[in-house]
Amino acid sequence: xxxxxxxxxxxxxxxxxxxxxxxxxxxxxxxxxxxxxxxxxxxxxxxxxxxxxxxxxxxxxxxxxxxxxxxxxxxxxxxxxxxxxxxxxxxxxxxxxxxxxx
Amino acid sequence: xxxxxxxxxxxxxxxxxxxxxxxxxxxxxxxxxxxxxxxxxxxxxxxxxxxxxxxxxxxxxxxxxxxxxxxxxxxxxxxxxxxxxxxxxxxxxxxxxxxxxxxxxxxxxxxxxxxxxxxxxxxxxxxxxxxxxxxxxxxxxxxxxxxxxxxxxxxxxxxxxxxxxxxxxxxxxxxxxxxxxxxxxxxxxxxxxxxxxxxxxxxxxxxxxxxxxxxxxxxxxxxxxxxxxxxxxxxxxxxxxxxxxxxxxxxxxxxxxxxxxxxxxxxxxxxxxxxxxxxxxxxxxxxxxxxxxxxxxxxxxxxxxxxxxxxxxxxxxxxxxxxxxxxxxxxxxxxxxxxxxxxxxxxxxxxxxxxxxxxxxxxxxxxxxxxxxxxxxxxxxxxxxxxxxxxxxxxxxxxxxxxxxxxxxxxxxxxxx
Numbered sequence: 001x002x003x004x005x006x007x008x009x010x011x012x013x014x015x016x017x018x019x020x021x022x023x024x025x026x027x028x029x030x031x032x033x034x035x036x037x038x039x040x041x042x043x044x045x046x047x048x049x050x051x052x053x054x055x056x057x058x059x060x061x062x063x064x065x066x067x068x069x070x071x072x073x074x075x076x077x078x079x080x081x082x083x084x085x086x087x088x089x090x091x092x093x094x095x096x097x098x099x100x101x102x
Numbered sequence: 103x104x105x106x107x108x109x110x111x112x113x114x115x116x117x118x119x120x121x122x123x124x125x126x127x128x129x130x131x132x133x134x135x136x137x138x139x140x141x142x143x144x145x146x147x148x149x150x151x152x153x154x155x156x157x158x159x160x161x162x163x164x165x166x167x168x169x170x171x172x173x174x175x176x177x178x179x180x181x182x183x184x185x186x187x188x189x190x191x192x193x194x195x196x197x198x199x200x201x202x203x204x205x206x207x208x209x210x211x212x213x214x215x216x217x218x219x220x221x222x223x224x225x226x227x228x229x230x231x232x233x234x235x236x237x238x239x240x241x242x243x244x245x246x247x248x249x250x251x252x253x254x255x256x257x258x259x260x261x262x263x264x265x266x267x268x269x270x271x272x273x274x275x276x277x278x279x280x281x282x283x284x285x286x287x288x289x290x291x292x293x294x295x296x297x298x299x300x301x302x303x304x305x306x307x308x309x310x311x312x313x314x315x316x317x318x319x320x321x322x323x324x325x326x327x328x329x330x331x332x333x334x335x336x337x338x339x340x341x342x343x344x345x346x347x348x349x350x351x352x353x354x355x356x357x358x359x360x361x362x363x364x365x366x367x368x369x370x371x372x373x374x375x376x377x378x379x380x381x382x383x384x385x386x387x388x389x390x391x392x393x394x395x396x397x398x399x400x401x402x403x404x405x406x407x408x409x410x411x412x413x414x415x416x417x418x419x420x421x422x423x424x425x426x427x428x429x430x431x432x433x434x435x436x437x438x439x440x441x442x443x444x445x446x447x448x449x450x451x452x453x454x455x456x457x458x459x460x461x462x463x464x465x466x467x468x469x470x471x472x473x474x475x476x477x478x479x480x481x482x483x484x485x486x487x488x489x490x491x492x493x494x495x496x497x498x499x500x501x502x503x504x505x506x507x508x509x510x511x512x513x514x515x516x517x518x519x
Contacts, residue, residue: 030171031168031170031174036405038405039148039401039429040148040164042152042429042436043436043479044429044436045402065479066479069483070479072483
């Protein structure tokens with residue numbers, strides 16, 4: 001079980017718990033504003049962009065090559081950006097804070 | 103202003119569902135009612151022929167939104183309900199169960215249905231399915247699981263047919279794709295891409311036969327023989343029909359709404375009736391970038407038109423002006439496409455000197471129209487930027503894989519526009 005904390009662009013804080021699946025699925029299932037996941041989680045649409053809290057970046061690790069490429073479409077991307085359909089829920093994520101990108 | 107009003111949506115798939123949530127987000131305070139004949143909670147369709155088909159997942163692993171989120175946004179979901187007709191003057195929807203639903207604004211998101219060609223013997227064929235709904239996939243999975251020999255014939259070498267071929271091959275099927283044209287994907291890509299995908303399927307053990315016009319299916323004791331007009335025939339335990347779609351325009355047409363290769367809408371996704379909008383696959387809409395009316399079968403169009411319609415109904419000034427994009431996953435190959443290639447005069451191929459990694463660039467003179475990127479998200483992103491900006495590309499640098507793939511490196515020194 002991992003606790004994952006989303007902070008939306010309206011500064012709403014949403015704490016969710018999960019054991020499996022992707023972080024995007026968790027967010028969509030719980031209606032986290034700003035995480036759309038239009039492509040269903042195959043890294044094709046870049047609508048599940050989050051900024052990992054810098055101090056928690058080790059929990060998620062950096063974006064893969066395809067994620068980094070897709071993130072270049074988004075002016076809001078930075079070094080802590082991830083497409084959260086590509087982050088699998090695991091114990092390692094417990095306590096991670098993810099800021100939903102604008 | 104909207105609190106005593108009702109917005110009714112016919113069709114609860116990608117366009118209809120996204121619209122309902124976008125409408126609430128845009129500030130609609132009235133009632134929102136979604137109707138769909140499909141009894142399942144609305145789900146993602148693109149994975150049906152891809153990862154979902156090869157998984158053992160139930161459709162609730164694949165939902166567009168969780169059931170609770172509809173309640174949270176006070177969106178009424180009426181599933182398994184068929185709409186009979188639209189009474190435009192009375193602003194009432196007539197349901198097939200006899201009920202009536204009044205509306206102030208109506209959104210038609212009826213999408214499309216598989217085209218089933220008039221092939222002799224098709225109605226009596228055994229285990230013959232289209233692939234568009236969760237139920238279709240369930241039927242295919244069941245038939246596949248119960249088939250001893252798992253010989254699959256797929257009629258149609260478009261994206262649905264090829265994705266289904268890759269998925270059923272992965273599950274251990276003996277798969278044959280029959281394409282009527284001289285090459286697969288003939289309607290949507292350059293011959294270079296058709297050749298690539300033909301080889302990809304051959305390398306993975308799928309037979310792809312082109313110039314195969316299926317004229318008859320003979321079925322004896324549950325075993326089908328799919329017969330072509332050149333005399334060839336293929337045994338099949340399961341047949342998948344993937345030869346394109348027909349747009350669901352009937353409701354709109356019967357109500358006297360203008361139809362032209364789909365439900366015709368303006369830049370606000372509004373039909374010829376100011377209180378009735380249409381979104382998604384069923385629309386024939388103007389694309390400002392390509393300066394022509396088009397019809398698109400895509401998630402991108404469904405989502406973007408949904409947002410435009412929602413904003414427009416809530417009184418915002420918006421115009422639909424987005425660049426089409428698409429994707430397909432087959433085996434380990436991820437194809438990402440941006441733009442519309444129709445009307446291209448020449449193509450350039452940028453090869454990354456790695457297996458299965460390249461991009462095909464469609465030009466009309468110096469204007470970049472579209473790009474197909476194979477396992478190459480960078481190409482997809484660079485292409486998107488160039489198509490949007492209209493800046494000219496130095497074609498010699500583009501095809502030189504030693505030039506780092508960045509927009510700044512590919513800019514032509516001569517900029518006409």
